[in-house]
Amino acid sequence: MSADAGGERNRPIRCLIAKVGLDGHDRGAHVIARAFRDAGFEVVYSGLHRAPEEIVQAAVQEDVDVLGISILSGAHNTLVPKIVEGLKEYGAFTDTLLIVGGIIPEEDRDGLREMGVAAIFGPGTPMQETVDFVRENAPARTDDPA
């Protein structure tokens, strides 16, 4: 009978939308945050000009399923690896879906994917495509941080 043992787990997909580095353009991040909210996700927005370690801190504390990094500054090849390293340090890398949005040149994309970025969404990507991708790929909870 216990209310503890049974019951459906009702967890919305939790996302962190992060602006990292010296990049003051957050319109895209805002639009994504709104669209994710309207899709029923819980979206934590980081605010502008975050350092990679701040993003990692937020992702770990908020226990997000999805980390979406918006970069339009061109510094993705330095910033993304730092975030990946930080997530690994806290044991949060394997069960966080890492996606990148913004201006990423074609020749850099394979490198980011090798680092563990699941998808890269450039300008003009239909919103529904991003939402669908997150729904389909948000990691199943392994329930064990150790």
Next chain:
Amino acid sequence: MTDPSHDSSPAADLDPEVADRNRRLVAALLDGEHRALARVISRIEDRAPGHRDLVSRLHPHTGTAAVIGITGSPGAGKSTLVDKLAAAYRDRGETVGVVAVDPASPYSGGSVLGDRIRMAATVGDMDVFVRSMSARGRLGGLSTATTDAVHALDAFGKDVVLVETVGAGQNEVDIVRTADTVAVVVQPGSGDDIQMLKAGILEIGDVFAVNKADMDGVDRLIAELEEMLHRRDGDGAGAGSAAGHHGPGAAPGDTDPTAPADSDSGAPEWEPRVVTTVATAGEGIDDLVDAFDAHAAYLRASGAGTERARSRHAAEIRRLVREDANVLLDAEIRRRGGLDALADRVLAGETDPYTVASEILDPIADCVDAAGEDAATDGDDPSALGDE
């Protein structure tokens, strides 16, 4: 109290795997692993299977954090104040937990949790653990989830836990009532604040922060506030924030079943303090911290902290028992064919809602009566529930 390993979980029918995972999660949390703390809060917030067992395991390790509820209307500057307060406590060498509650969209159920944007003074400092929570459209359940998340931060060893929420309704009032100290943030230049205070927030404030004190209208706001606070004293309504405990020694063994759970009697009154702040510039933050310290000292010295602890435990027990009773009743209704079938009988003119309700409840009432006769003297000890 039980031994620290605490294997006597409240749910004997708990999946052993879940119990085992809970044991490991709590061990990792007590070991200081941030990821474990984050995951524990998630499971609590999601009301995942075994979450009660989890909270129950945390319980022996709680009771040391000072819990401060911060509420106020949107735009009053709560998040900025919380950020600066966290920095001030860190400067004193104390560790800080923050639970920031934001509303959810009533349409999609989704939410944008933006309080982290204001967390600027303490970013990169893992000794400030900030957790954003969505209301998720729950009624009542939010205060349960928030309280339990505070327990997790408390057990983790945070010295101070700040709970931030928009003071816009009963739900939010319930949340801040679980704090030891309640701070209400108001700003000048908006008559709405006083309107909001009328709506029940005034009664629960221990400390009032008049934020944006560099704006016009501060003096008038302070005057209005003081006047309303005096009127509150005149009413003899008593300090309304009747929940929360403080300090490691709170409430062990002082379970007097005859005392009314929400009694404040005996404790001298706390005179609510009004502090002016400019959160963006960091002005008045030290005064605010002083006011919180003074209130904590008052709670300890007057015994009001113990009274609050008792009333909080009582509320928690009542809430859990009601949740469980609802589960039982739902099962009984299902056993009788479900609500729709019962409603159809009323619709067909065979019976009426009162009769149906009695049919469902009478056997349960009989059981309770029988149990009451069996154990007329020893069945009424709140500590049996409250202290595990």
